[in-house]
Amino acid sequence: MYFEIDRTSHANWQWNETPPELKDGDVALDLEAFAFTANNISYAVAGDMLDYWGFFPANAPWGRVPVMGYGRVVESRNADIEVGGRYFGFYPMTDRHIVAAENSSSGFRDIAPYRANHASVYRSFDLQPSEASAEPDTDHRTLLLRGLFITSWLVDDFLADSDMFGANQVLITSASSKTSIALAHSLRRRGQTTAVGLTSERNRAFVEGLGLYDAVVLYDDLDALDHRAPSVIVDMAGNQTLKADLHARLADLRYSCSVGATHRENLDDAGEIAAPAPEFFFAPTQIQKRSQEWGAEILNERMGAALEEFVADAERWMTVAVSAGRDAVAELYMSTLAGEVSPAVGQIGVLTAAE
Structure with a gap:
């Protein structure tokens, strides 16, 4: 069964009972657990632009949101891949996933024709220890944070590789999101610039309590920003009105980087944005x-x-919550879509009897 959402209206969803078909060269994996965060909502928002809908095609108007998870091979028609192996990778939200597999040094890769144009990292399934960690929360935290942390680590690496574009402050929108927290962690570890987190009053105490941002500024108090400092924006929110406001305020904006879309309600074009153009x-x-x-x-x-x-480090600020079964997973999706999930909670979905 597959959890599918309406690509034109993300609040509409359905369960598709179409049974997967196993062919020669394929492997079947039971999805033991998957992470679901605001990042996955961003995949839906950018589904057409970045072809996230093409990862796991569905009949229009439906789409299958990619999630990162652990799956175990339960059937194999591929001589190079044994039954029982446990793999980390991108999956649809499902109980069982079929992959046209080709062996690789780290596990295997998806070689289905519709995956041909996707980056290798999105098609790779990495072999994991055969058994989950003795500490389930550690296993779940790793699953929740691995993908988004790598994105943020790479943003930090990109900025450092560019000498921070000469900036001495990095403004990070949606500061309570886990991707933003990961970036703040990486920037603090590097110590090359200050990190300023932009957030709402609702999430202010949580963001300040992280101890990872050098300063925290509310969206309705942007006058508190040092608007003359050489700056970089890393936008995790996708709020076009906010982005236009920041571009207009900052007198020495060196670079504007777009990463996420946590503010779904403000994604529409806000008109002309002052230079530099967001990339x-x-x-x-x-x-x-x-x-x-x-x-x-x-x-x-x-x-x-x-x-x-x-x-x-995340053990001190993130609690893991597991949603098991169809109803719970649907609620998990809807609450994340509505922005109702506490930033202090990391959500794991389970659609098999593995947990």
Whole structure:
């Protein structure tokens, strides 16, 4: 069964009972658990622009939102891939997923024709320890934070590689989102610039309590910003009105980077935005660059060590909540879509009997 949403109206959803068909070369994986955050809503918002809907095609007008999860091979018609292996990768929200698989050094990759134009990182399934961690919360925190942390780590690396564009402050919108928190963590670890978190009054105490931002400014108090300082914007919100306001206020804006879309209600074009024009950050491009410069092994070692540190730190500010079964997963989706989930909660979905 697949959880599908209406691509034209994201509040509409359905369960598709079409049974998956296993062919020669395929593997079938039971999805044991998956993470669901505001990032996944961003995938739906940018589904057409970035072809997230093309990851797991569905009949129009329906779409299948990609999620990061752990799946276990329960049937294999591929001589190179054994039953029982546990893999991390992108999945649809489902109980069982079929992959046209090709063996790789880290596990296997999806070689279905409709995946041909997608970056390798989006098609890879990485072999994991056969059993989940003895501490389920640690396993779940890693699942929740791995993908979004890597994105933020790469943003930080990109900015540092560009000498922060000469800026001494980085303004991060949607400061309570986990992707923003991960970026603040990376910036603080690097110590090259200050991180200013922009947030709402509702989330102010949480953001300040993280201790990761050098300053926290409310959306309705933007006059408190140092508007003369050389600045970079990293926009996780996708709020076009806010972005236009920031561009107009900042006298020395060096670079504007668009990453996410947590503010769904304000995504429409707000008209002309003062220079510099915002540029969309595409993580696979930075991965490819560093893989060529450092080698994939060194890149993975550096990202892995940084992720481990961030996951350990997250224990102090994030509580894991597991939603098991159809009804709970549908509620998980709707509450995230509505922006009703506390930033202090990390949500895991389960559609099999594995947990």
